[in-house]
Amino acid sequence: MLELVDLDRNLSKEAYKPLSDELQLRLGACQRAARAAGVPVIVVFEGWDAAGKGSLINALTQPLDPRGFKVRTISPATETERFYPWMWRFHTTLPGNGEVTIYDSSWYGRVLAERVDKTLPRREWRQAYEEIEEFERQLTNAGYVIVKFWLHIDKKEQRRRFKRLEADSSTAWKVGPDEWRHHRQYKRWVPAVEEMLERSSTAHAPWTIVEATHSRYARVKVYETVTQAIEKELERRKLHPAPTLSPMPEPTDEGHTQSNVLQRVDLSLSLERDEYEQELKALQERLYQLEHELYTARIPAVIAYEGWDAAGKGGNIRRLTQGLDPRGYEVVPIAAPTPEEKAHQFLWRFWRAMPKAGHITIFDRTWYGRVLVERVEGFCSEDDWRRSYREINEFERQLAQYGAVIVKFWLHIDQAEQLRRFEARKVDSYKQWKITDEDWRNRAKWRKYEVAVSDMLQQTSTTYAPWTILEANNKLYGRIKALKTVSKALEEGLARAARR
């Protein structure tokens, strides 16, 4: 593939000037249109050392409104970043709607330098391709434009450039032993680069090879490619405007019965106070030990709570955390997204809240809001929530592959029990704050939620991140079951890590 690239392509000075001026204006106009339309843009620069990444990035940024873009230089992961899955640092720093981020090197470092330099086992870079595919697909499905450039020069040209850089004292620092080593290994890199270009050139995020021997030619190609990609997305949005959103229709009796796994839950399960107190104490002591073992083994744990209003999430979480060292865990409440969060793909804020290795994060409501409240209320389109089952499964699999323990709870009560609790809250002065009009409104949508919850449980129960239904009509039973489930999951996670 790379052999066929015609590296001599060039533009005359005379042809370049007017062409480039016009392209700059078009690109600038394009960026403003993208800002106005809320299109997020990602531009990736990869390429041979000394292929001219820096000056091409600079040329690209010139026509842009400096308020609209960021350049991110990707260096080897820092100490902090190594406490998270390797894609975490990319997930958490994505541009939002209307923003441009230009990457000087990128997530592809994983399958290039780390692969060729053999700092990464084979299994891991193979897996990296999978995670890159998921990452780029999820983003483009959410409306991101992704443009990826491979700057190509041949080995002879690279050598010539290294020599020239070395000869000038103000640029000599750019060429060190690493660069010369890579140069000597040029041939070993070629198959890795070719595999990367082949495997990760998708319709939604294609690679563009830039013949970089002649900088004028390269600039024009970069301008044109970025402009066209943005224009294409703007055009697409014009032709396919966002669908009007509508709430979930009331399920038919048949649909409701078919799609209701919750019917099978045995809500009569209960526990006596005495037995509860005893078990609670033992489990809390055990969890305290496990928290420390987790810390030592550097395993992160994610505990997700979903459930009906008044099902007892708060009290359940409190029993879980009561025995823990507060330095090892965090409770993250999930409310409606902020404007900044809304301007990103829906999983963005959850990536940002992930625990670092050795820590526990407990989510009071979660990313499942996408297929629960957002689906029921019609806050996102049908395409969006339907697609998100897969996206959530991929998200959780990436966490699990990193070694995270994932526990997901659905706190289940029946309608009669919910009513009892709502009524009780109305009269208890210490609990009045817990009950709002919103709760009564949600209660009226019980049947819709039953369908949404059932679909969720069926679509997102995986071996690596299974759901546990907590029978919570009896609060004591639900709490003990939660603590037992967490404790077992942590033990298994520790055992898995020990086997690695």
Add this chain to the structure above:
Amino acid sequence: MLELVDLDRNLSKEAYKPLSDELQLRLGACQRAARAAGVPVIVVFEGWDAAGKGSLINALTQPLDPRGFKVRTISPATETERFYPWMWRFHTTLPGNGEVTIYDSSWYGRVLAERVDKTLPRREWRQAYEEIEEFERQLTNAGYVIVKFWLHIDKKEQRRRFKRLEADSSTAWKVGPDEWRHHRQYKRWVPAVEEMLERSSTAHAPWTIVEATHSRYARVKVYETVTQAIEKELERRKLHPAPTLSPMPEPTDEGHTQSNVLQRVDLSLSLERDEYEQELKALQERLYQLEHELYTARIPAVIAYEGWDAAGKGGNIRRLTQGLDPRGYEVVPIAAPTPEEKAHQFLWRFWRAMPKAGHITIFDRTWYGRVLVERVEGFCSEDDWRRSYREINEFERQLAQYGAVIVKFWLHIDQAEQLRRFEARKVDSYKQWKITDEDWRNRAKWRKYEVAVSDMLQQTSTTYAPWTILEANNKLYGRIKALKTVSKALEEGLARAARR
């Protein structure tokens, strides 16, 4: 001081139970009230090793709604954190309105462990006291509640606890050589602790010494102190409701003339195109070199742009960045604060945007919005903007002490020139997006802004962060002066660093 502490204070089991139950309810209610009223709360735990910080923090969090608090454990600064002023990590992770953050160790580590272990030169921990005072004063002035606990036990008790911890295999990891070393140095720590308690006990952020020998007594004291501090702030807010905000009154002719340093600016200064092109090229090349030297010397630089609408900020910034390597700088545009930013002290978002060592951040509008638009429009109270001159000076001094280069530009044009540019923008299709109704409205407030700008220049021109007025009726002149100013400031910053 510490010698006088009565370490035998205790509570009988019988007295503790009902007392503690009632205190828990009160604290829980208090936290909800603080959330509702938007009061941010900071609780600091410092104390001797094995004084029981972990279990006291856990006890404190029990009655709290887990959705409302965070526990931050402060370890030695990470690699990333060391690329910023030492208080940066505290500034950037503060609780917002209505949130509680509990610190397990804190900024006081600087004047305790780092001081006693002598990892810090004397000058630096002395300076740390100053920065801590500023930090806590700025926060409490913005409505934060700060509660600081020193957990006190004597040397004998500490030894007893170490032995007990070591005897139990599940807690033995808590006592290592460092802890024993600190134990042997107990007497050396005492004066450092006493100095800390004395110097940093202020009316707005007092220390509370907790006699921690008996845990029941300690718990009650912690509950009570936190509850009272929050109640006091809630009470204060009831008695002194936020003042009604009002825009700046039209200045009298006399006030306007007296307080208008802008009158003296010579706007006839200009530059010919030829000379401009030549100077521009040389300066851009020089800046490219300086950017690299800055990177190598790990010096951060902050370049702040303020100016009239249409004064040419964008074009000026573009000439500055044109020659730079985009990997070394970032342009940060400042718009109206987001809800999250509004829920923090006004400098919070600027701390978060500071460059890391070796990088340049260019602000397109800045923290001076506080004394410009917020003052003129009445978005904050008179107390707020009056106080902020000092707060801004402190903020910039802290950056400068860390070694940052600070350049601040006021781009100045006159009213006639602004009108010419507004009119020109209306007819140029490529520039129409640059002119909005807002610009015309601001133009009508010219005289008010003249007073606000003059006050700002007078109050915040310091030796470490001086203002430079750019005469920008002639754009070329303004650009060259900006580039010269930046280049000179960077050179001086490098020279200062070399002398250190």
